[in-house]
Amino acid sequence: xxxxxxxxxxxxxxxxxxxxxxxxxxxxxxxxxxxxxxxxxxxxxxxxxxxxxxxxxxxxxxxxxxxxxxxxxxxxxxxxxxxxxxxxxxxxxxxxxxxxxxxxxxxxxxxxxxxxxxxxxxxxxxxxxxxxxxxxxxxxxxxxxxxxxxxxxxxxxxxxxxxxxxxxxxxxxxxxxxxxxxxxxxxxxxxxxxxxxxxxxxxxxxxxxxxxxxxxxxxxxxxxxxxxx
Amino acid sequence: xxxxxxxxxxxxxxxxxxxxxxxxxxxxxxxxxxxxxxxxxxxxxxxxxxxxxxxxxxxxxxxxxxxxxxxxxxxxxxxxxxxxxxxxxxxxxxxxxxxxxxxxxxxxxxxxxxxxxxxxxxxxxxxxxxxxxxxxxxxxxxxxxxxxxxxxxxxxxxxxxxxxxxxxxxxxxxxxxxxxxxxxxxxxxxxxxxxxxxxxxxxxxxxxxxxxxxxxxxxxxxxxxxxxxxxxxxxxxxxxxxxxxxxxxxxxxxxxxxxxxxxxxxxxxxxxxxxx
Numbered sequence: 001x002x003x004x005x006x007x008x009x010x011x012x013x014x015x016x017x018x019x020x021x022x023x024x025x026x027x028x029x030x031x032x033x034x035x036x037x038x039x040x041x042x043x044x045x046x047x048x049x050x051x052x053x054x055x056x057x058x059x060x061x062x063x064x065x066x067x068x069x070x071x072x073x074x075x076x077x078x079x080x081x082x083x084x085x086x087x088x089x090x091x092x093x094x095x096x097x098x099x100x101x102x103x104x105x106x107x108x109x110x111x112x113x114x115x116x117x118x119x120x121x122x123x124x125x126x127x128x129x130x131x132x133x134x135x136x137x138x139x140x141x142x143x144x145x146x147x148x149x150x151x152x153x154x155x156x157x158x159x160x161x162x163x164x165x166x167x168x169x170x171x172x173x174x175x176x177x178x179x180x181x182x183x184x185x186x187x188x189x190x191x192x193x194x195x196x197x198x199x200x201x202x203x204x205x206x207x208x209x210x211x212x213x214x215x216x217x218x219x220x221x222x223x224x225x226x227x228x229x
Numbered sequence: 230x231x232x233x234x235x236x237x238x239x240x241x242x243x244x245x246x247x248x249x250x251x252x253x254x255x256x257x258x259x260x261x262x263x264x265x266x267x268x269x270x271x272x273x274x275x276x277x278x279x280x281x282x283x284x285x286x287x288x289x290x291x292x293x294x295x296x297x298x299x300x301x302x303x304x305x306x307x308x309x310x311x312x313x314x315x316x317x318x319x320x321x322x323x324x325x326x327x328x329x330x331x332x333x334x335x336x337x338x339x340x341x342x343x344x345x346x347x348x349x350x351x352x353x354x355x356x357x358x359x360x361x362x363x364x365x366x367x368x369x370x371x372x373x374x375x376x377x378x379x380x381x382x383x384x385x386x387x388x389x390x391x392x393x394x395x396x397x398x399x400x401x402x403x404x405x406x407x408x409x410x411x412x413x414x415x416x417x418x419x420x421x422x423x424x425x426x427x428x429x430x431x432x433x434x435x436x437x438x439x440x441x442x443x444x445x446x447x448x449x450x451x452x453x454x455x456x457x458x459x460x461x462x463x464x465x466x467x468x469x470x471x472x473x474x475x476x477x478x479x480x481x482x483x484x485x486x487x488x489x490x491x492x493x494x495x496x497x498x499x500x501x502x503x504x505x
Contacts (some may be wrong), residue, residue, distance in 0.1 A: 056356055058504070072504075080273065080362030090353035090360075092286065094293040099286075106282035107361035109274040131293070147357075154266045183266050 005068060007032040007155060007184040008053065012062035015048055022048045023208045025062070030201060032154075035185040037195045037216070039224050040205035046188040047086065049205070050157045053186060054082050067154055080108055083153035085161050085177065089144035091132050097143040098128040101150060108151035118146035123172045137164040145173040149181070158187035190228075192221035273362040283358075283371035288378070290348050297341045298382050305337040305387035309394045320397025327459040330391050331451050334380075334411075335418070335444075337387065341379045342422035343439040345372055346430040359503060369423060369499045376419040384411055396462065403461035406472055413484035414454040420491040421446045427502045446491075453483040 008030040015023040023045045030036045038046045051057040053066055055075035064070070069077035084090065091100045101115040119125045122142040132140060141164045148156065156177055162170055175181060179198055189195035196202065202219045204212025204227045211227060212219065274282070291297055312329050321329060349355050358368055388407070392400040400407075422443060429439040457480035460467055467475065 054356075054360065056359060079360060082360055084356065084360055088353040088356070090357040092290055092348060092352050092354065094290050094348070095286070099289060103282055103286045104357065104361070106274060106278060107358065107363050109272045109278070109362070151361075152266050181266075 006030055006065075007034070007067055008036070008186070009065040010062065013049075013052065013059050013064055014061035015045075015052055015057060015059055021208055023052070023205075026203075026205070026208075026210045027062075028201070028203055028210075028213065030184065030186070032184050033182070034200040035179055035187065035198055036201045036203060037199035038186065038188045038203045038205060039190070039192070039195060039212070039227055040188075041228050044205040044227075045208040046205060047159055048208075050084075050086065050159055050186060050188065053155075054078070054084055054157055080151055081154045083148040083151070083156045083177075083183070085144055085148040085156070086159040087163070089132075089140050090147060091140065091143060093133040094131060096129050096131055097124055097135070097146075100132065100143065101128075101147060104147050104150055110151050114150060118150055118176075119143075121172070121176055122146045123169070138166055138169050141165055142169055142173060145176055149176045154184060156181070156183040156185045156187075158185060160188055160190070192224035196221060196224065276364055276367055279361075279363040279367040280371055283367055284374055287371055287375040291375070291379070294348075296347075297344050298379050301337045301340045301379060301383045302386040304340060305333050305383060306390045308333045308336065309387070309390055313394050316395075321395050322397045323463045324455075324459045326396055326462040327455040329395060330388070330462075331414075331455045331458065333391070334384065334387060334414075335447055335451055337383055338376075338380055338418050338422065339440050339443055341376055341383075342418075342426050342443055343429070343436060345376060345423065345426040347435075350430045355503065365500045365503050366496065368503070369495060372426070373419040373423045373495075376422055377415050380415045380418060384415075398462065398464055398466070402466055403458075405469055406461045406477070407458060410454050410457045410481070410484070413481060413488060414450050416488040417450040417484060417491060418447060420488060420495050421450075424491070424495045424498070424502075427499065449487050450484065453480045453487065456480045457484070 006029045008028060010026055010028045013023055013026040014021065026045075026049065028036060038049060040046050048057060052059050052064060052071070055066070055069075055071055055078045058072040064072075066078055067081055069075065071078075091097075092103075095103070097119065098115065101119065102112065104110075105112060105115050116125065119128050122145055124139060124142050124146065127135060127139060132143065135143070145161070148158075158177060161173075161177055165173065177183070177185070179185070187195075187198065189198070196216055196219060199216035199219075202212060202214055202216050202224070203210060204224065206227050212223060309329075312333075346355075349358070358365075388400070388411075425439055425443045425446065429435040429442060432438050457477045460472055460475070460477065466472070473481075
């Protein structure tokens with residue numbers, strides 16, 4: 001990626017499932033190191049947007065450029081550079097936390113010491129040898145956070161990343177994926193107060209369309225709440 | 230709500246982030262550097278390393294769940310018991326024995342084929358894999374090798390059970406030839422099965438679609454292997470050398486060609502099947 005080019009550049013992005021449009025004419029430009037917070041009611045296209053940015057879904061129309069890679073043509077170039085934290089933890093419930101992270105570490109060519117480092121960072125070292133299915137949802141989310149940052153990704157795509165986490169767990173994971181982590185971030189949120197506090201840019205989606213796109217300092221909570229009415 | 234789309238000002242609120250002074254929650258750890266993002270160039274794992282990781286994960290998941298191999302083995306033994314009573318014969322040999330053995334193994338293998346990608350589809354394994362800088366062919370090879378492993382265990386259980394419950398002749402003279410044929414058949418079932426499983430697992434009707442796609446594709450394997458095995462299971466089987474130089478040779482060649490062709494087809498299309 002060129003030093004001056006944005007980390008994310010979307011122009012008229014469209015995506016549909018069958019005949020049903022899920023995203024229509026979405027345009028965004030995000031600089032490296034910035035945070036884009038996406039608001040919108042359930043079914044507004046937030047998760048689909050994140051999946052397109054990760055190269056997991058093909059855009060149907062428009063131009064999408066992520067970390068310098070043109071999608072979908074160069075989606076291979078994104079592999080290993082994106083940290084994904086979504087509703088699905090991307091972990092095998094039959095394996096332990098340590099086995100899951102060791103598996104992902106090998107796929108990302110990351111040293112085993114890094115597994116212990118991230119387990120410790122999310123406070124799961126003591127429970128790392130228990131099968132994931134025996135852990136609470138909050139603990140699974142902590143391990144999923146560790147997985148997302150395991151390969152030190154350049155871009156974090158966070159789909160409601162604090163779901164299931166108690167306040168103590170939030171304090172543990174936030175240094176890894178929060179604004180202080182140094183990542184370029186795109187995160188979805190339903191909470192205007194914390195979302196706006198996180199954001200450099202705000203994107204509001206409704207029915208797959210961009211209804212709000214502005215610098216966070218020009219948006220207030222009431223404007224965000226309008227998306228949900 | 231009126232749409233409001235304004236070009237955002239180029240704020241630099243995270244200049245602070247670069248200096249590590251951004252806004253962690255109260256009480257958050259301050260050691261941020263170890264988890265900071267890394268820019269290119271990145272190191273991708275070698276094919277062998279990725280293959281080992283995938284295969285290890287595959288076998289661990291199967292060992293923890295025991296969802297495929299025990300079911301396949303138990304199914305095969307149950308079918309032999311059913312045949313034992315349904316055929317109303319004390320023993321079988323030749324064409325009939327070869328047909329019963331091969332069809333039973335094929336049907337049992339469908340159980341493994343159907344479950345090959347289930348854990349990946351249900352637990353986000355596909356997404357996790359696609360986010361990693363790994364050659365997709367490593368996943369194909371790992372799945373095919375895992376399936377071959379399942380088939381080997383199945384045959385270790387099913388073939389002795391078949392000899393005990395149904396076969397009218399001794400299995401020992403036929404064993405070297407049988408192993409060769411089953412090895413070629415397993416390779417074909419593994420490659421075609423991996424293709425079918427990849428296609429079926431992302432559909433709602435995967436339990437139905439898997440067998441419907443696999444059975445027609447695997448007919449050449451059944452034809453080739455049952456014809457090759459049939460003389461070995463006769464009351465008076467030929468010597469191994471005579472069997473190899475006789476009619477069995479062309480069936481072995483057919484099986485080898487099937488393996489080669491399907492291996493190339495699956496290799497060519499697998500990347501596309503993983504994509505959206």
